[in-house]
Amino acid sequence: MKFTEYLKYLLIGTGFGFVLMKSEVVSWFRIQEMFRFDAFHMYGIIGLAVIVGIISVQIIKRNNMKDAQGNPISIPPKDPSQVKRYLIGGSMFGLGWALLGACPGPMFALLGSGLTIMLIPIGAALVGTYTYGVLRDKLPH
Amino acid sequence: MLDLLYQPWPWYIAGPIIGLTVPLLLLMGGKMFGVSANLRHACAACNFGNVEFFNYDWKTAGKWNITFLVGSVLGGFLGGYVFANPEPIALAQSTITDLQALGIQDFNGLVPDDLFSWGSLGSAAGLTVLVLGGFLVGFGARYAGGCTSGHAISGLSDLQLASLIAVIGFFIGGLLMTWFIYPIILG
Numbered sequence: 001m002k003f004t005e006y007l008k009y010l011l012i013g014t015g016f017g018f019v020l021m022k023s024e025v026v027s028w029f030r031i032q033e034m035f036r037f038d039a040f041h042m043y044g045i046i047g048l049a050v051i052v053g054i055i056s057v058q059i060i061k062r063n064n065m066k067d068a069q070g071n072p073i074s075i076p077p078k079d080p081s082q083v084k085r086y087l088i089g090g091s092m093f094g095l096g097w098a099l100l101g102a103c104p105g106p107m108f109a110l111l112g113s114g115l116t117i118m119l120i121p122i123g124a125a126l127v128g129t130y131t132y133g134v135l136r137d138k139l140p141h
Numbered sequence: 142m143l144d145l146l147y148q149p150w151p152w153y154i155a156g157p158i159i160g161l162t163v164p165l166l167l168l169m170g171g172k173m174f175g176v177s178a179n180l181r182h183a184c185a186a187c188n189f190g191n192v193e194f195f196n197y198d199w200k201t202a203g204k205w206n207i208t209f210l211v212g213s214v215l216g217g218f219l220g221g222y223v224f225a226n227p228e229p230i231a232l233a234q235s236t237i238t239d240l241q242a243l244g245i246q247d248f249n250g251l252v253p254d255d256l257f258s259w260g261s262l263g264s265a266a267g268l269t270v271l272v273l274g275g276f277l278v279g280f281g282a283r284y285a286g287g288c289t290s291g292h293a294i295s296g297l298s299d300l301q302l303a304s305l306i307a308v309i310g311f312f313i314g315g316l317l318m319t320w321f322i323y324p325i326i327l328g
Contacts, residue, residue, distance in 0.1 A: 001204060001205065005169075005170070005205070006204075006205075006208050008169055009166075009169070009205045009206075009208040009209045009212065010208050010209070010211060010212040010215070011212060012162060012165055012166065012169070012209060012212065013208065013209035013210060013211065013212020013213045013215070013216065014212040014213070014215045014216040014219065015158070015162075015212075015216060016159070016162055016209070016212065016213050016216060017212060017213035017214060017215060017216020017217040017218075017219075017220065018216035018217075018219050018220040019150070019155050019158045019159055019216075019220070020159075020213070020216070020217070020220070021216065021217055021219075021220025021221040021251075022148075022149060022150040022155065022220050022224075022226075023149070023150050023152065023154075023155030023156075023159075024149055024230055024251065025155070025159075026217070026221070026251055027230055027251040027252060028251070028252040028253060028256070028257070029230050029232050029236065029240075029248070029251070029252070029253070030230065030232075031315075032236055032239075032240060032319065033232055033233050033236040034315075035312075035315045035316055035318070035319035035320075036233075036235070036236055036239060036319060036320075038232075038233035038235045038236045039232070039233045039236070040152070041152050042152075044152030044153060044156055045152045045155050045156040045159065046156070046289075046293060046294070047156065048152065048153060048156025048157050048160060049156045049157070049159040049160035049294050050160065050293070050294060050297045050298055051156075051160065052156070052157045052160025052161060052163075053160045053163040053164075053294055053295070053297065053298025053299075054297070054298050054300065056160070056161070056163060056164035056167075056298070057163065057164065057167070057298045057299050057300075059164075060164060060167055060168070065168065067167065067168055067169060067170050067171040068168065068169050068170060069170065069171075071171055072171075073167050073168070073171045074171070075167075075173060075299050076173075077299075077301060078286060078296060078301050078303035078304060079303060080301070080302035080303040080306065082303070083306060085284060085285065085286065086285055086286070086303055086304075086306040086307040086310055087306055087307075087309070087310045087313075088284065088310070089281050089282075089283075089284025089285030089286070089307070089310065090281065090285040090292070090306065090307040090308065090309065090310020090311050090313070090314065091281070091310040091311075091313045091314035091317075092277050092280060092281030092284060092285075092310075092314060093277065093278060093280075093281025093282050093284070093285050093288060093307075093310070093311055093314060094281070094310060094311040094312060094313060094314020094315040094316075094317075094318070095277050095281070095314035095315070095317065095318045095322070096273075096274050096275070096276070096277025096278035096279075096280075096281050096314070097278060097289070097311060097314070097315055098314065098315040098316075098318035098319045098323070099269070099270055099273060099274035099277065099318050099322075099323070099326075100270060100271070100274025100275055100277075100278055101252065101270075101274075102274075102278075103176075103177075103278060103282075103288050103289040103290075104176040104177040104179070104180065104278065104282060104288045104289075104290070105176040105213055105288075105289070105290055107275070107278070108176075108210055108213050108214050108217065109213050109214065109216060109217030109220070109221065110217060110221065110251070110252070111214055111217065112213070112214035112215060112216065112217025112218040112219075112221065112222070113217045113218060113220070113221025113222050113225070113251070114218070114221070114222045115221075115251075115252065115257065116259075117257050117258060117259055117261075117262075117271065118257075120262065120271045120272060120275065121271050121272070121274055121275025121278070122275065123275070124271070124272045124273070124274070124275030124276040124279065125180055125275040125276065125278050125279030125282075126180055126183055126184065126279060127276060127279065128180075128275065128276040128277065128278065128279025128280035128281070128282075128283075129177075129180040129181055129183075129184050129279040129280065129282070129283050130184045130189075130192070130195075130279075131276075131279075131280055132194075132279075132280045132283040132284050133181075133184060133192045133193075133194035133195050133283070134190075134192055134194075136193075136194050139284065
């Protein structure tokens with residue numbers, strides 16, 4: 001990868017982190033509010049993000065658009081027959097998301113905002129990821 | 142104009158911008174938006190004990206994504222430190238009332254000081270939130286094959302049934318935690 005490419009990914013990431021902050025998606029309070037169905041805020045954000053995502057992916061697919069390097073864009077499908085994996089793994093993720101009030105993106109954005117305590121959940125998330133890797137063959141998928 | 146950088150952004154502005162991350166990454170290099178893959182890349186970079194799941198060329202697979210993540214930290218610094226909103230979040234009053242009843246006292250920042258400070262590591266509740274919460278996010282994201290960005294945004298954008306099942310799982314876990322387990326943890 002060329003330096004200018006790194007710069008592009010860095011800029012998109014910066015924009016992403018900035019929006020996460022400004023929209024308060026990173027807030028433990030907003031996640032509490034969402035799971036209590038007390039406000040539309042988070043549903044509006046996720047809903048509109050998905051609608052914009054669906055429309056743009058459809059445009060990319062129907063026009064067989066290529067990426068900046070001229071390679072065809074292909075999105076690998078996920079196997080929906082692995083219901084256990086998505087339901088059990090997803091529920092475990094949901095338990096953590098509500099408990100910590102942050103998913104992976106917000107964990108790192110919050111760290112950038114100066115909340116150094118986020119190093120603890122980031123470290124714990126790495127241990128969690130590693131533990132999954134070790135136990136993977138023993139878990140239902 | 143500069144006020145806009147300090148103020149919180151409404152959902153109808155933030156949602157579409159977050160959604161645009163998906164086509165931007167696809168058009169830039171055919172990349173699928175997903176933050177939690179970086180946790181796997183970090184494990185692959187170390188891979189103590191030579192675990193098979195982490196035996197892959199993480200540099201080729203993940204350099205772009207790790208760069209994206211570094212950007213997110215930078216964006217957090219800009220949005221949450223340089224241009225931090227000085228006002229408390231305009232939360233629903235019912236949420237504030239519920240949380241006060243659970244013992245939360247600090248409503249000033251993005252997260253309550255009661256749970257998110259180095260001192261809170263000394264309390265059972267703080268330790269549970271920070272350590273168990275982080276662990277479940279990391280374990281669950283990999284088990285489910287993605288997190289909020291990979292499944293709820295990217296996967297649903299591509300109309301993948303697997304991602305819809307995962308998002309239903311996210312809400313099963315999240316509702317259980319919020320309504321039944323959190324009151325015990327904070328009690």
